[in-house]
Amino acid sequence: MDCLEMALIQDFFQKDNIVIDKIIASKLLSQVDLATHLKEINHTLNSKLAVEDEQIYLSEKDREKCYRYLKKKKVTIFTYYEGEYRRALLLLHLLLSKEDMNLAELTDQLLVSKNTALAEIKRLKQELEVKGIFLKYSRKTGYTLLGSEFVIRNELVNTLKNMLKQPSGRYFLLETGFVEEHELLLLKNRLTNLQKKAQLTFTEESLEELPIILAFLIQRSQHHRSAWHFKVEKYDIKNTKEFPMYAELFRHVTDLNENDLLYLVLQVLSATIVKTKLDLSDSEDIVKATDRFITFLEEECVMQFSNRESLKEKLILHLRPAIYRCLLCVNIKNPLTDVFIEEYRPLYEKIKVGVGIFEELIGRSFPKEEDVFIAMIVISSMIHTKKAAEEQVFKAMVLCRSGMSISKLLLENLRSMFPKIEFVGAYAIHEVSQTGFEPDFIFTTIPIHTDITTFLVPPVLDKEAREKIKNQVEVAINEDVTKKTKELFSYLSDLFPEFCKEDAFMRIESFYMKDEQPKVAVKEDHFLLTEDHLTVIQSADLDDALTQAFQPLIDRESITESYVEMCSLIFRQDYPYMMIAYECYLPHAKPEYGVLKPDYQILLIKDKVQLPNKDSMQLMVALAPSVENQHVEWLLKLNQILLETDLQRMLNTVESKKELFSLIEQELNELIG
Template identity: 25%
Template sequence: MIRQAINLTENDRQALAILMISAELEEISVYHLQDALFVSRGTILADIKKIQKYAQENDVVLKYSRQSGYRFYGDERLIRQLIQKSILALLYQPATKELMVNILNQFSDDFHLRVMTEIRQFFKNHRLTVVPSRTEETIYFLAFVIIRSSTHSIVLTDSEISILNHLIIKKKVVELVQHFPGVVNQEAETNYWAMVLMGMIQAKVREYGTEFLYDCSYEICRKVEHSTGIEFKAFNNVVDHIYAHLVPAYFRILGKFTIQNVLIEQIQKQYNHLFQITHYSLTPLEELLGERLPDSEIGYFTILFGGEIANMAERPEDKRYRALVVCPSGMSSSLIMRSELATLFPMLDFIEARSFFELEQMPLDDYDLIFSSVDLETQKPLYVMPPILSTTDKVELLRQVQRELLLPSVVVPSVTDILETILPYVTLKEGVTQDKIKKLVTKKMMKQLKKKGDESPMLSELLTPDKIRFNHETPTPNWQDAIHLAGAPLVQNDDVEPRYLDAMVQKVLDFGPFIHLGFGIALPHARPEDGVKDLAMSLLKFSEPVYLLDDEKNPIRIFICLAAVDNETHLRALSSLTKILTDKTAVQRLLEAETTEEIVTLIQEGEE
């Protein structure tokens, strides 16, 4: 029983109550909860009602009986999901973690320590690379699972068992499960634990049993290229990187395990265009799983692809410093920091985001400086920053790093320095404060550092009525001529050189029908250096299909030509196109449109 007076929030109390009830180590009553959580009977009854509602929303029932006290009833996997979510809610402060340890140690003396030791030794013995931010969570989770598995069995589907049977890790997990003889159904738990652990292990390239996920990663990366008009210079390396993260993501979603992405709202707001494109590109994974991906997982891959796109920027061949990004909040926060820093400091080479544990094991010669969200002891230059940088944060960080490390002779003056120089010689108008001026100057100074996605044109600004055309020829032209016709407005408007049209055709000849986005819609494009003068798009709709590469498997009714000037400026427009492609009704309206006005209206509706 918990016996420690601390200030618990309502969410803390309810999460702890769920863990106490699900562990079934004693007959839990209102009195037990009241005594354990140091609140009144009325507060506990209110908490119980909310837990019952929460459980019901997750297809689990919470009931009370005199014989057993409060118990959860329903699918064992769903009950374990409640446990996992409750653990996530309690992980971020030492006091609540200690209370979880107290619950676990009711099962046996030092039970939490024993489970932690066994799991860490298992990783070490089998040389498994784990996602550091999820290790602690998984140890707590498996400890509660071991307790429940002494009286409750888990049931997996035949398809899940078939996938898990091919994994090398399953054979290794047999040994781990055997260390806990109280587990009722060792075979079922071996499968389940393998799924849990696969959700936290970083995959090696084409690990045996997960080859189908490498193929999925390849398809996703191609889809990102096709939907953004970008070509990854080191495509195979990008696939390997995405695959390493896709494998644990697949098993997390398969097992219905939640990841804590506290920055998902900021990701969706600040990187909305890339979020939409990433979601569209992840459809191969959704098709494999047969369900929509959680926003937290989409946000995770948004940052991964954002980092890959940022790394493609041309960089000067000056002295290269290697920067390490460290954040205790988890991989998602580290990736966001890395993405923002890569844009702010293109002259730095950023190493894969690390945890504190990995930092301690890393040789000092492997990096030159550290960016961290918290202060830490290090012999290297350290720059402390929030995970999401404000405009003011960017100015101050840029100034500090340039002054101390990169460009000593070219220091960006701080806003404060500028104001201290100017204000003695000016008179402020009534109502104008130094703070207001500071904000204004900061905004002006950061104009060039502002996200291109915020300044880039919308789809409706590129696909203007003069760039939208229809072709009712019978028979339709061949696919090469169709691309030339679709791109003609770009040449006529002097957005591209005539050779750009040939380059779009050549890309299809070189790489196949990659421009086919599905639904009979194609996105012809080439590289900026192939003759692009200005960012532009054009659309040509045919009454009858044009067969790309003369293949009946690729009937195209709509060609949308893209002329991009870089890797980012056009993403805002393409995110709007992606929204249309993921809406079956919108796609049908586009295919049935007979006038320019109908298409313009459809595009504008998607931007609202």
């Protein structure tokens, strides 16, 4: 791959939608040259960078591939930081660096001149003073942030959330070096398991954001050892039934004081969820307020809802984390706020008046973003009262990374626009493979890879977006023989006797004289379980265990000797963080340290190994991770069967790798089934 293509990858990685004209002008390319380079990039990365409406779109998976490739080639990920990135980086270093920072150190970190660094420091100082945080300088200690620790941590959270909305924000935060990927994997695993214990489901966006936010807050708590306090009025969080479950997420962190832990738990409680089976703590007041709110909408605003109880459940589900966010003074980011208000202003203003019922309850005003989320829930419930009069010919699903409010509103808007299409629901990307459903169309808010006819749509559809998507759907039907046949056959179906309908359909299809392109469902890659991936030994010390776990990977030419050395070094330093279940540890390193191909080996040690901290280890999972993250879902499944089944108790009866294989295979099959 040449230097130009490497530069293009850097541009694609750092930006969201890349305008082709700007790329051509900045790189002095022709459209033909760009197409050639794009083809070579897709071939090298095994990616599918897509061109649509004169722009290049990256899926999250392709952005990850760009990042991993740049890391593998040891190319500088960020050669320059935009203003928003500089501000975030400056704040992170002031909050998390082990020592106070002087101007020279900050200049090096920001990749700018001293004058620019001074200007950034001055700008940040002014912004923070409005919030009660003060940036002080002394010749002896350099720059220091002073103020309420509660306000400082809120500023950290809001900064992180803002960065995670940026195209490459996640990777920017990883590149700061303040958190490691294995920490994020541990926290994500625990959050995934918490969902079942707490009987709730986080939005996909929350499940991606939370590990990063929690990891940075843990770093702040370890950096800031002084006592600090904050008060959560009315809600005694520590004495709720949820608190112990949520606190377990942080059992690997030492020296957390009471307020550190409470603040971390509140971050999880304030995350957006899509469903829950547990009652809200102090929920009676919330339930009564919700009833009053819906009555206000019905009587004062003359709104009608086909399913009042369903609306009530959705509102209560949103209000729980919304109340915690208000108590924390953490403002959820809703990039659609202004677009939504402009599109639905009269309804929004009415609903906003009713939201005062909830504000009176908690003694706090909801920010505009929360008002909009509540309005989205209400309006989507109103739209759903409209029934399609036409027969539904096609099936479709909506994919959206955002929370329930946005995805449901989009779903109901599309239902009203396309009465011939049966929309089966709104899903997160990771849920597609679990539905077992192959639709005719997918409407998605982020780029995905599939051969199913897909339409990229904005979360809120204005007049222009509606017209555009209507035209795209009409063209898609007319250019696809099977869809044209379905549409015509649906119109004529009642004219054919039942016994000849199948033949009639085939004749209509052949009439169009076109070949149908096969559909390929959205699929995920998984590691395969075989006996060769399992080892059973009677006893070993830590050195022997590491050797026997990684030797099969060397024999299969999946890793280099240097990778084993790096894994051993990291594991000896960080093994408490590599525990993925009771007495089960995951030694691993980054792929660039010597992974030739993704692989793994599970080592069962009958006589448990005692680790330096006196904990025991029975299972060691040696991992050669995939650059494309194929291992992540496999790890989650392994983690799930270790935590939620009797597998570990039964390991004591295992005598051979054949028995171990049968045991794990049985649990995996039951999990899938």
